[in-house]
Amino acid sequence: MFTKGHSLGCCFWPGALVARCPRLSRQRTGTVLRIAPRSVCLDARKGGSVKAQGEAAACVLDSDDMRRAVSRIAHEVVDRNRGAEGLVLVGIHTRGVPLSARIAEEIAKIEGVRPSQGSVDTAFYRDDVGLPPRVPTGPTSVPVPLSGAHVILVDDVLFTGRSVRAALTAVWDFGRPLSVQLAVLVDRGHRELPIQADYVGRDLATERNETVKVRVTEIDGFDRVDVLSPHRGVLFE
Amino acid sequence: MSVTVVRNGQVCSSTGVVNADLVIEGEYISSLVEPGTPVEAAAHVFDASGCLLLPGLVDMHVHLREPGDEEAEDIRSGCAAAVAGGFTDIVAMPNTHPPQDSVGVVEFVREAAARAGLCRVHPAGCVTRARAGKELAGIRELAEAGVVIFTDDGDPVRDSRIMRRALEYVGFLGGLVADHCEDTQLTDGAQMNEGEVSGWLGLAGWPSVAEEIFVARDILLAEYTGSRVHLQHLSTAGAVRLVRDAKARGVMVSAEVTPHHLMLTDEKATEYDPVFKVNPPLRTAADRAAVRLGLADGTIDIVATDHAPHTPENKEEWTEARCGMLGLETALPLVWDLHRKGDLTLERLVDAMSSRPAHLAGLEPRGPLAAGQRADLCVFDMEHEWVVDPSGFHGKSRNTPYEGMTCTGRVRYTFVDGRPVFHADEKVGENKRPGRTAFLVEEGVASEGPTPRMPGRKK
Amino acid sequence: MSDYSASSDHVPAGAMQEISNHPRSLLAMGDLDVHRLGEILTLTQEFRSVLRRPIPKVPALRGKTIANCFFEDSTRTRCSFELAAKRLSADVITLTEKGSSLSKSESLRDTVRTLECMGVDGFVVRHHASGVPARIAAWVDHPVINGGDGAHEHPTQALVDLATLIEKWGSLAGARVLIVGDVAHSRVARSNVTAFTLAGASVSVCAPPTLLPPGIEGWPVTVSEDLDAEIPEADVVYLLRMQQERIVDDPVVPSLCEYARGFGFTEERARSLHSEAVVMHPGPMNRGVEIAASVADLPISLVEKQVSNGVAVRMAVLYLFFAGIP
DSSP: OOOOOOOTGGGGTSSSOOSSSOOTTTTTBBBOOOOOOTOBBOOOOTBBBBSTTOEEEEEEEEHHHHHHHHHHHHHHHHHHHTSSEEEEEETTTHEEEEEHHHHHHHHHHHHHHEEEEEEEHHHGGGSSSSSOOBBBBOOOOOSSTTTTEEEEEEEEEEEEEEEEEEEHHHTTTTOOOOOOEEEEEOOOOOOSSSSSOEEEEEEOOTTOOOOEEOOOOHSSSSSSSEEEEOOOOOOBB | OOOOEEEEEEEEEEEEEEEEEEEEEEEEEEEEEEEEEEEEEEEEEOOTTTTEEEEEEEEEEEEOOOOTTTTTTHHHHHHHHHHHTEEEEEEEEEEEOOSSSSSHHHHHHHHHHHHHHHSEEOBBBBBBBOOOOSBBOOOHHHTTTTTTTTTTTOOOOHHHHHHHHHHHHHTTOOOOOEEEEETTTOOOTOOEEEHHHHHHHHEEOOOOOHHHHHHHHHHHHHHTTTOOEOOOOOHHHHHHHHHHHHHHHHEEEEEEEEEEHHOOOOGGGGGOOGGGSSSSSOOOOHHHHHHHHHHHEEEEEEEOOOOOOOGGGSSSSSGGSOOOOOOTTTTTHHHHHHHHHHOHHHHHHHIIIIIIHHHHTTOOOOOSSSSTTTEEEEEEEEEEEEEGGGOSSSSOOOOOOOOOOOOEEEEEEEEETEEEOOOOOOOOOOOOOOOOOOOOOOOOOOOOOOOOOOOTTOO | OEEEEEEOOOOOOOOOBBOOOOOOOOOSGGGGOHHHHHHHHHHHHHHHHHHSSSSOOOOOOOOOEEEESSSSSOOOHHHHHHHHHHHTTTTEEEEEEEGGGGTTTTOOHHHHHHHHTTTTTTTEEESSSTTHHHHHHHHHHOOEEEEEEEETBOHHHHHHHHHHHHHHHHTTOOOEEEEEHHHHHHHHHHHHHHHHHHHHOOOEEEOOOGGSSSTTSSSSEEEESSSHHHGGGGGGGEEEEOOOHHHHHHOOSSSSHHHHHHHHBBBHHHHTOOOOOOEEOOOOBBBBBOOOHHHHHHHTHHHHHHHHHHHHHHHHHHHHHHTEEE
């Protein structure tokens, strides 16, 4: 099981500097933790490998971290919006949806009032010309009316900002909310649009060619956030 | 008199295929000699190594489109296509505009062909006036003008009474009625062969029985009146069976088949490309096998191309497209392929493409080459591999169904009356005077021959 | 869900499922395999919900131009396609036989090539002659959707029918479909035979021999001439139109009256359906011929559902085939 300090179990070099899913900030600490090439990161429960051969995976958030992040976001939302009145949580497919449900649950615990929930799939709203069409992975449904509501868009990872822009367009087709705020579990930088998150679970400095892989119990069976990198070997800066 | 030698070829002679050099003097073959024998005063020498020398081919079914439809083809370009295919004589179908139902039009066609100076054109006459199917055309005057074949091709002679009278009358004058066998009441709106393929493609079908009904009718009428009848472009197994039985009884029936019915089936319609739309339509594989067998055993007397040029506008989309395919320039290589595969003997091939059609069309008899015969030759390069590319065709139109197909065997030279009217490396076009040769062989330095003239023409 | 970036060619793990490679044009039902069929049905469901929104529009095909070439007139299908394209924010040009210069006999090829030069990104083609969409697809560099060609195919109609049944029952595996009527001249029948067979249903066909196409023995259907024996066994009775014009040219049946008696879906026949069975028709209906007027409006008839699914299904098809064009 994933516990503090032994988050990746067999994945680490013995004796390597282990943090509790450290913030991989190259600018600040200059220390980057990487997995030795070709080691397989095993999920003790699932028994399968979590990354492809030749890729390195670093766990940056375990299930406890995620739980705390969700809780903190819920508190911040309630704090900023002075309660749960008029809130509509809209999850962005795929994993933004269960996350928004969790945040809604937390808000219900704090305020005793469960905010309305909706979901949006950006398949039909993307701005990329020429890429092949995609089937939406979930329904788009937003509780209407939106006027007078504060929409909290929820996504798992904020990267270039294009998904959020698409989600905004989708939400706009349902009405004119008082405000739209953005909550993300992970902000990995590399924005291509002037979009910022109002609530962030964790800031991660990543390379462009890395992948942030979020798993949630509702879909994947367990909670975890990994950074997958095509680099090999251990880098120290 | 100019002397021409065709060296190193294999000659279809009366004793079989022999290695011989063929000497032409004037318009006639003067002798067949041992290969390499020096020939005095040989003004022109042609190298026929790797080639088969056949008597010039005769096509009894060609649409030249002139007068009336010159965009698709005219007499000159049609003749250029014919000689490129090894044909020295062609019968021009009468469904022109105006139709060939009067001496004036027939003479026009003959003269245009003579001016072109390539192959000989023998215009066919209509059976009925204006091909309307109501009354007989002026058969005697046409016969006196030299017409031998009478047909309403494009259409059948629908009225059985008219067909009966035509058979009796034309026969009496020594001509031959050729019928396009189709019961048009069964083929109204038809687009392709009626069968599995048409059922799935949603195209109205031409049932095979529509052809067989008229084949049977014509055979019985010929039998009853004691006359000859010629059945055009047979395409179904049933039709072949009827003709076989009729011949066994002694009925004077002859039949022809096109190269496309020997080669292709209705599966070709699947892409809806109208280049494959033709009347009679491409049939099933079983029908194709039957007509091949019919040609091989002589039930079907001759191969006739039904060369039908069309402009691209008329071949754009299937249901509106006109029927017909090109045939002259690809006929011999395709029939040769049947011979190579063992489905057709060489004797039968020469008979079907040269001797027998010459006989049916009332031409001078021709057959295996021998001294004293008219020098109408087809020199056929047996090994030459080539890819069918319609842009290189000599006719005006491009609607060939064989585009992209690799063929083995190609006509290298064609001689008409001893003149070389086609040379494979030169394009027979408007800017070349017909019959011009510029060819160098090790023996003599070829000079440009005198420009040939049709006899009687002033300079 | 990971964010995507247009500027990176690395598709992030966990991205939305990509649609498989498929033929560029939809000319016949046979162009779709089970997988693609599933994609269309999923998309149809999505678009159905889009159509229920206050603003029933998505920008999925924004900037694309679609030419609706309806060389054979059809208000229903034409409007359905036009609406579908507009709901996807595409720009639409509609050509009909009367309005186009085709009536001045401009060649078909020139017409479509001209449109392509003007910047059309895709074509929907309907024509009274079989095979025209296939020819057009060979001439142009853009996708072509067959909106019905002659007696050949009408793939979007079959998809509408399939979507209607799947919406009702969830699956067609093992269902028994009975197609009644003029199969020989019906493009809907050909597309539906393929569609229903692909979805796992078994198909029977019932018609007099004059209305069956040559070669039907080779189709994946059972043929029957006794309608009354077939109806109680059927889960879906699919009725085809029987037109007066058909008899004028070619006496396939002595009269429409006789047709109605032998093969029309009368009240009596409607009563012999089993309780779960439904009746369908591609429309427009000839009441009193292939279907009795009283039956046409019964709850067992899915005809209105078929119509209402038309736009969503066509949105799915247009999205699938046109969204990827650069």
